[in-house]
Amino acid sequence: MSERKKNIEGTRPGIVADLQPSDDQSAIVRKLGAISLLSQEEIDFLEGLQNNTLAIAAGTDFITDGNDLRTTFIMMEGWAKRYVLLPSGRRQILSYVLPGDILGLHVNFRSKATYSAAALTDCKVAVVDPRRMLEISQKFPVLAAGLSWCTAREFAILGDQAVRLGRLGAQQRIAHLLLELRSRMRLIGETNGEWLDFPMTQADLADTLGLSIVHVNRQLMDLRQRKIITLERDHVHLDDVKALSEMSHFDFEHLAEFQI
Amino acid sequence: MSERKKNIEGTRPGIVADLQPSDDQSAIVRKLGAISLLSQEEIDFLEGLQNNTLAIAAGTDFITDGNDLRTTFIMMEGWAKRYVLLPSGRRQILSYVLPGDILGLHVNFRSKATYSAAALTDCKVAVVDPRRMLEISQKFPVLAAGLSWCTAREFAILGDQAVRLGRLGAQQRIAHLLLELRSRMRLIGETNGEWLDFPMTQADLADTLGLSIVHVNRQLMDLRQRKIITLERDHVHLDDVKALSEMSHFDFEHLAEFQI
DNA sequence: CGGCCAATTGATTAAACTCAATCTGCGTGG
DNA sequence: CCACGCAGATTGAGTTTAATCAATTGGCCG
Numbered sequence: 001m002s003e004r005k006k007n008i009e010g011t012r013p014g015i016v017a018d019l020q021p022s023d024d025q026s027a028i029v030r031k032l033g034a035i036s037l038l039s040q041e042e043i044d045f046l047e048g049l050q051n052n053t054l055a056i057a058a059g060t061d062f063i064t065d066g067n068d069l070r071t072t073f074i075m076m077e078g079w080a081k082r083y084v085l086l087p088s089g090r091r092q093i094l095s096y097v098l099p100g101d102i103l104g105l106h107v108n109f110r111s112k113a114t115y116s117a118a119a120l121t122d123c124k125v126a127v128v129d130p131r132r133m134l135e136i137s138q139k140f141p142v143l144a145a146g147l148s149w150c151t152a153r154e155f156a157i158l159g160d161q162a163v164r165l166g167r168l169g170a171q172q173r174i175a176h177l178l179l180e181l182r183s184r185m186r187l188i189g190e191t192n193g194e195w196l197d198f199p200m201t202q203a204d205l206a207d208t209l210g211l212s213i214v215h216v217n218r219q220l221m222d223l224r225q226r227k228i229i230t231l232e233r234d235h236v237h238l239d240d241v242k243a244l245s246e247m248s249h250f251d252f253e254h255l256a257e258f259q260i
Numbered sequence: 261m262s263e264r265k266k267n268i269e270g271t272r273p274g275i276v277a278d279l280q281p282s283d284d285q286s287a288i289v290r291k292l293g294a295i296s297l298l299s300q301e302e303i304d305f306l307e308g309l310q311n312n313t314l315a316i317a318a319g320t321d322f323i324t325d326g327n328d329l330r331t332t333f334i335m336m337e338g339w340a341k342r343y344v345l346l347p348s349g350r351r352q353i354l355s356y357v358l359p360g361d362i363l364g365l366h367v368n369f370r371s372k373a374t375y376s377a378a379a380l381t382d383c384k385v386a387v388v389d390p391r392r393m394l395e396i397s398q399k400f401p402v403l404a405a406g407l408s409w410c411t412a413r414e415f416a417i418l419g420d421q422a423v424r425l426g427r428l429g430a431q432q433r434i435a436h437l438l439l440e441l442r443s444r445m446r447l448i449g450e451t452n453g454e455w456l457d458f459p460m461t462q463a464d465l466a467d468t469l470g471l472s473i474v475h476v477n478r479q480l481m482d483l484r485q486r487k488i489i490t491l492e493r494d495h496v497h498l499d500d501v502k503a504l505s506e507m508s509h510f511d512f513e514h515l516a517e518f519q520i
Numbered sequence: 521c522g523g524c525c526a527a528t529t530g531a532t533t534a535a536a537c538t539c540a541a542t543c544t545g546c547g548t549g550g
Numbered sequence: 551c552c553a554c555g556c557a558g559a560t561t562g563a564g565t566t567t568a569a570t571c572a573a574t575t576g577g578c579c580g
Contacts, residue, residue, distance in 0.1 A: 066513070084423055087509045092426045094419050106412040108405060114416040114514055134404075137397050144394075145368060151411065152366040156374040158418045159354050163344055165425035166352040166470030170568070201526065210426030212569050217528060233577095249347050253326070254374055430536070461558060472537050477560060493545090 026050055027099030028074055030188050032146040042143050045136075050074055050126035056119040058199075063103065063117035070111070072130045073103040078123030079199050082115050083207065093208040095157060096120070096181065096200070100188045102150060105133060120199040156255060157184075165210045168248065171219045173209040176248035178229070178238060183255045198236040286310055286386075287359030288334055290448050292406040302403050305396075310334055310386035316379040318459075323363065323377035330371070332390045333363040338383030339459050342375050343467065353468040355417060356380070356441065356460070360448045362410060365393060380459040416515060417444075425470045428508065431479045433469040436508035438489070438498060443515045458496040 025033070029046050032038060038046075053076065056062050063069060065084055080097040094115055097103060103117060107130050137144040160180060164173045178196070185191045202220070206213045223229045228244060230237040238244060245252070285293070289306050292298060298306075313336065316322050323329060325344055340357040354375055357363060363377060367390050397404040420440060424433045438456070445451045462480070466473045483489045488504060490497040498504060505512070 084419065086423070086427060090427045092423045094422050106408045106415070108409050108412065111409070111412060112513075114412075115419060134397070137394070148366045149368050149371070152368065152371060152374075155366070155414070155418070158415070158422065159344065159375060162354050162418065162421050162425060163346070163352045165422060166467075167346060167350045202528095203526080207426075213526095214528085214570080215568055218568095221528080253372075462560095463558080473558095474538080474560085475536055478536095481560080 026074075026076055027188050027190075028076075028102070031100035031150075032143065034187055035149060036142055036146055038142065042140055045140060046143065049128050049132060050076060052127045054125045054127050056080075056123040056125055058119050058121050058123075061116055061118045062125070063113050063115070065113055065116045067113055068111075069104050069107050069113040070130065072105055072107065072128040072133050074126040074128060075099050075101045075103070076124040076126055079120040079197065080117050080123060081120055081200070081204060081208075082117050084115050091207045092210070093204060095154075095161060096208075098181075098184050098188065099190065101154075102147075104130070105147065105151065120204070121197075153255065160254070161208075170209070170211050170215055171222065172248045173211070174205070174216070174219055174223065175228075175244040176250050177205075177209065178236065179241070179244055179248065179250040179252075180255065182238060182241075183252070194238040194241065196236050196238065197234065198231070199234055286334075286336055287448050287450075288336075288362070291360035291410075292403065294447055295409060296402055296406055298402065302400055305400060306403070309388050309392060310336060312387045314385045314387050316340075316383040316385055318379050318381050318383075321376055321378045322385070323373050323375065325373055325376045327373055328371075329364050329367050329373040330390065332365055332367065332388040332393050334386040334388060335359050335361045335363070336384040336386055339380040339457065340377050340383060341380055341460070341464060341468075342377050344375050351467045352470070353464060355414075355421060356468075358441075358444050358448065359450065361414075362407075364390070365407065365411065380464070381457075413515065420514070421468075430469070430471055430475055431482065432508045433471070434465070434476070434479055434483065435488075435504040436510050437465075437469065438496065439501070439504055439508065439510040439512075440515065442498060442501075443512070454498040454501065456496050456498065457494065458491070459494055 025043070026047060028050075029038065029043055032046070033043075054062075056078070058078075062073070062080075063082075075097050077099055079099075080103075081093050082095050082097060082103070083091055083093040085091050097117065104113075133147070136147060157180065160176070164176050168176060182191065182194075182196055185196055190197070200208070202216050203213050205211075205220075206216045209216065211219075220229075220231065224231060226243075228238075228240045230239055244250070285303070286307060288310070289298065289303055292306070293303075314322075316338070318338075322333075322340075323342075335357050337359055339359075340363075341353050342355050342357060342363070343351055343353040345351050357377065364373075393407070396407060417440065420436070424436050428436060442451065442454075442456055445456055450457070460468070462476050463473050465471075465480075466476045469476065471479075480489075480491065484491060486503075488498075488500045490499055504510070
């Protein structure tokens with residue numbers, strides 16, 4: 001049984017995922033397969049890329065801001081956070097890394113990481129030589145287009161983060177982030193109805209959304225009391241997706257999950 | 261005389277740029293040339309890419325959120341802003357587009373723009389078929405690495421924007437943005453001592469930094485009274501770069517202008 | 521059972537927002 | 551040449567949102 005399946009079922013026994021992708025495919029294959037029709041050869045290449053894996057325990061840093069970064073990582077299982085620390089001691093989480101996401105796709109000969117990354121849950125990560133990623137554009141045009149799509153999507157996600165931080169109120173920011181994570185998890189088939197994994201602490205959430213912990217807590221309480229979300233340890237249920245999208249102006253088209 | 265040179269000298273007569281790159285090279289050649297040694301063939305290819313140009317008047321939108329975007333643009337002269345509008349009428353500016361910057365590098369067959377873009381000054385833009393950008397990775401490894409570096413840099417810049425919005429105070433945000441623009445303009449040789457082009461209105465700044473116009477105005481006034489910056493129409497002088505960097509935790513290494 | 525991390529709650533303070541004018545430079549039409 | 555209009559900048563006053571400070575609670579692990 002995959003880590004992913006175990007996770008969900010372990011926490012919500014008796015509830016069976018309504019969308020169960022073939023469990024033998026890696027997350028990135030499910031992700032790229034959701035937007036383009038992949039040949040067996042392309043799938044095999046992607047799976048072969050991920051032979052060299054690394055297990056990372058929850059809480060462990062695996063990329064450090066300012067250090068050399070000459071490796072590409074593909075998140076296979078688990079969640080991570082990408083963040084920066086300021087000299088003042090404050091922290092800004094830039095984005096969450098979900099299964100199928102790539103880190104360090106655009107590393108260069110002399111490049112240093114411009115962020116740190118830490119595992120939120122126990123993770124399984126593929127370690128890939130960036131030159132093998134370059135190979136893709138030569139040999140597999142469809143995969144190259146897929147990677148380009150991933151890059152454009154990362155930009156859109158980071159742009160949404162800027163919109164949240166700059167122009168939404170506290171509760172709107174929370175709602176907007178929840179819907180983003182829902183969209184991203186649905187694309188890779190890792191949702192269970194409206195249940196989502198939710199491994200971050202309220203302190204993480206505060207540092208993601210540019211708020212204080214206390215304020216995050218109060219706004220979460222309010223969302224729960226109004227029966228818009230249900231929070232459990234490590235999981236959240238979106239009881240009222242419509243309310244969330246209306247309050248946050250979330251644009252479902254924006255990160256559209258183009259099916260073929 | 262190039263538009264760029266004319267711009268600077270027209271506003272600050274008598275002041276001669278201390279760093280004057282060869283004026284016959286396009287901005288993107290100056291940018292990539294600053295981080296790698298380009299052969300004449302590579303330079304010629306880049307210049308050839310930019311044969312099909314478009315003049316865009318200040319204030320004109322040239323990319324619209326949600327519309328098809330199947331073209332790559334290279335900014336040759338002038339500034340633009342990349343932004344999104346929310347249904348509430350609020351606006352968030354994601355980043356500024358400076359000479360040498362590329363827009364739509366990762367467009368796909370079916371991709372829609374996830375942001376709008378408008379010219380801040382009169383602009384000269386090269387219109388490029390995205391397939392020609394793909395050609396690069398096949399034929400010119402050095403240029404391919406350069407484009408990859410551009411992409412990584414865009415991510416770093418957008419990440420910095422998130423840090424500003426999430427974890428810096430109002431005046432810190434202004435200082436940090438000024439230093440980012442200074443770094444970027446220095447890389448392409450378009451600064452004149454500590455004078456910078458500054459074509460955005462205070463309303464633009466407010467929508468960039470997630471603040472109200474009134475508050476931006478008050479913080480700018482304070483920076484001026486403390487002799488940290490000097491503001492003129494369309495130009496700003498950074499009187500005290502040290503104060504700006506100390507107050508904003510700006511990391512000069514982060515967007516380091518690696519010279520060869 | 522003690523210790524620790526995360527979550528929760530109350531009270532007060534501070535930063536930034538909104539509303540409402542006013543001012544300034546600049547271009548235009550009469 | 552000058553009055554008018556407009557966009558952008560500036561200022562004042564009162565309000566709102568979210569931050570800070572300070573406890574307290576709830577689980578979980580050793």
